[in-house]
Amino acid sequence: MLRKGKEESSDLLRQFEPAKEADLAIHVKKVEEIKHWLEAALQDSEYEPEGIAKQILLVTGPSGSGKSVCVKTIAKQLKCDVKEWTTPVDLELYYEDNFDFESREDRRSRQSQKQLFNDFLHKSSRYCSLFSSSGTERKVLLVKDFPNSFLRSPEEFHESLEIYQNQSSTPIIFIATDASSKSLDIAMKLFPPTIMENFHVDTIKFNTVSVTLMKKAIKRISTLIGGSAELRKTFQVPPKAVEEDIVASSQGDLRNCCLNYLFTCLKSIPSSLAHQSAGSKTKKPTDKGSTNRHKGALGLSEGLTVMHGLGRILHPKYVNNDIGTRFLHAPEDITDSFISQPAAIISLLHSNYVSRCSDVHCLSSASDCLAVADVIMNEYRTDQLASYGLNLAIRGIMVNNQQTTHGWHQIKKKVSIQLQNSAQLYTDELTKLGIINRPIPQKMFASEYRGLISIIRR
Numbered sequence: 415m416l417r418k419g420k421e422e423s424s425d426l427l428r429q430f431e432p433a434k435e436a437d438l439a440i441h442v443k444k445v446e447e448i449k450h451w452l453e454a455a456l457q458d459s460e461y462e463p464e465g466i467a468k469q470i471l472l473v474t475g476p477s478g479s480g481k482s483v484c485v486k487t488i489a490k491q492l493k494c495d496v497k498e499w500t501t502p503v504d505l506e507l508y509y510e511d512n513f514d515f516e517s518r519e520d521r522r523s524r525q526s527q528k529q530l531f532n533d534f535l536h537k538s539s540r541y542c543s544l545f546s547s548s549g550t551e552r553k554v555l556l557v558k559d560f561p562n563s564f565l566r567s568p569e570e571f572h573e574s575l576e577i578y579q580n581q582s583s584t585p586i587i588f589i590a591t592d593a594s595s596k597s598l599d600i601a602m603k604l605f606p607p608t609i610m611e612n613f614h615v616d617t618i619k620f621n622t623v624s625v626t627l628m629k630k631a632i633k634r635i636s637t638l639i640g641g642s643a644e645l646r647k648t649f650q651v652p653p654k655a656v657e658e659d660i661v662a663s664s665q666g667d668l669r670n671c672c673l674n675y676l677f678t679c680l681k682s683i684p685s686s687l688a689h690q691s692a693g694s695k696t697k698k699p700t701d702k703g704s705t706n707r708h709k710g711a712l713g714l715s716e717g718l719t720v721m722h723g724l725g726r727i728l729h730p731k732y733v734n735n736d737i738g739t740r741f742l743h744a745p746e747d748i749t750d751s752f753i754s755q756p757a758a759i760i761s762l763l764h765s766n767y768v769s770r771c772s773d774v775h776c777l778s779s780a781s782d783c784l785a786v787a788d789v790i791m792n793e794y795r796t797d798q799l800a801s802y803g804l805n806l807a808i809r810g811i812m813v814n815n816q817q818t819t820h821g822w823h824q825i826k827k828k829v830s831i832q833l834q835n836s837a838q839l840y841t842d843e844l845t846k847l848g849i850i851n852r853p854i855p856q857k858m859f860a861s862e863y864r865g866l867i868s869i870i871r872r
Contacts, residue, residue, distance in 0.1 A: 415838050426676045427669070429645070430635050433463050433485045439623065439631035439668060445708045447618050448473075449488050450599040458496060460498060460773050469579065470613055471587045478667030482558060484620075495553040497538040501561050527561035528570050532577065539584035546825025558589035560600060560792040566798055568604050579613060591846035592755070599755065618809035621668025622720070633667060662730070665722075723752055724762060724825060728770040730812040745809040749801060756804035758789055767811050769823050776814040783810020806851065 432438050438445055451471055473481045489496045525533075538555055564571035576584065590601040605615060651859045656678055663672035731742040752759055763786060771777040783806060790803035844850045 427672060427858045430638055430672070430676070432483060432811075433490075435488065435491055437634060438480065438484060439634070440484050440488055441627070442619070442625075444480075444618065444620055444793050445484060445488065446821065448484050449492075451616060452485075452488055452492055452494065452554065452616070452785065453583070455554070456492065469583065469585055470575075470615045471585070471686060472605055472610075472617045473587060473620065474587045474592060474617065476622055476666070478664075478669035479620040479622055481591075481620050482556070485554075485556060485587055485589070489554055491624065492515075493552065496556050497553055498556040499531065499534050499559060501559045502530065506541065511684055527563045528574065531561055531564075532574050535550040535574065535578045535582065535586075539578070539582040539586075553584060555584060555586040556589070557586065564604060565600070571604050572609060575609075575613060581690060623668040623671075624666070625661055628661050628664060628666075628668060628671045629657075629724050632661065632673055635675060648681060649676070650681055654744045690739070720752075721763070721825065723748055723759070725765065727808050727811055728766060728815070729818050745805060745812055749805045752804070756800040758828060759804055760787055760791060760807050762825075763811060765806055765826040765828055766823070768816075769816055770818050772817045772819045776816070780811045783807060783814070783869040786810075 435445060455469060455471070461510070473485065475481050476573055486496050538553075560571070565576075575792075588605075590605070592601075593599040609615065610617070636651045639645045639651055647791065652675075657675065658776050660671055660674045660678065664674065726743045726748055732739050767784070768777065771780060787803040787807035787810070790799050790806065841850070
């Protein structure tokens with residue numbers, strides 16, 4: 415594939431990674447937030463009246479939104495050494511298996527992932543590395559690969575975080591990728607609201623990368639290829655039509671966009687896309703769909719951006735066939751294509767569905783469906799009902815919005831509602847008021863007390 419003599423060429427993106435802040439294809443506001451936090455944390459500045467220094471940052475966002483590369487680039491620009499944690503992949507399986515052969519090493523001598531993680535936090539925050547760059551005296555810790563034991567038992571992670579906060583002042587940044595289910599969401603599992611408040615964790619939310627910024631990244635890569643004779647031995651700049659297809663199919667994933675573009679640029683790999691684009695100069699396409707059929711091979715064609723998905727829900731399209739009139743995009747397919755949390759999508763629908771309905775009776779029916787979806791979303795027994803609630807909300811709006819309003823309507827941000835964190839807070843509040851004398855069981859609280867309390871407060 416690439417030359418074996420050059421070890422740096424094994425990673426395609428590393429050859430083209432940003433060298434300074436201006437090279438980042440990320441929203442300027444997010445870059446400024448990361449830069450401001452790092453400067454304040456490295457200078458040990460105070461950001462609250464109580465005099466608490468910035469030390470812990472949680473960066474969240476979808477996959478490929480530039481979270482890691484933004485942190486590393488800004489830290490490099492500030493002459494700060496980044497020490498990144500990598501989870502050992504084989505120790506946990508070896509440590510917890512049920513087989514113990516005589517030829518194996520004594521399992522008691524092996525350290526668990528938690529112990530290795532604690533050692534990394536302790537040593538990296540105190541000692542300098544021999545491989546650090548010259549002139550980088552300051553450092554920051556980066557964790558984006560969490561040990562599996564922490565995901566199974568978040569209490570162990572909270573213990574490690576408390577030890578680190580008490581014994582070290584080095585800034586640490588945690589990077590968590592958004593997930594479609596609560597069980598896979600690292601930020602929700604390891605950083606609940608109580609932990610965010612107790613440890614004074616700052617948070618920065620990244621969004622999907624816009625088309626303009628992805629084109630900026632591709633333009634920078636093509637400029638580097640065109641200006642280096644060494645890179646031109648391995649890469650070649652593809653036609654503009656291929657670039658447009660790659661950007662359109664990446665769905666806001668910057669990493670996916672750059673990787674697909676670099677694979678297309680490689681000379682040593684026969685690219686069918688390059689042959690198709692070259693042949694398109696002599697052979698004219700007969701229909702518009704001929705160019706769209708090739709986009710699926712370039713990127714994330716099965717995924718949906720939030721704006722694209724909201725457009726399909728709030729402005730549904732129909733097709734006529736032998737059975738009758740049906741939706742062009744089925745509600746089930748839209749539900750499965752979303753990569754965000756179902757609660758976030760329903761919150762966006764709450765903020766935007768009213769201005770899209772032209773009939774008040776249809777608006778009332780859609781509102782009833784959203785109300786039932788909210789009840790299903792608040793179900794405490796299982797997380798699987800979240801997808802059912804999202805499906806009901808999507809189908810309810812699409813069915814009851816046959817005549818959508820015309821004209822341009824701005825997408826409003828999701829509604830943020832402040833709720834009580836746990837049943838314990840309710841119990842303490844009701845005990846102070848003298849309403850109850852003993853703790854409320856969790857299931858009884860979720861099924862009976864919460865509704866009664868909301869009625870009393872009204």
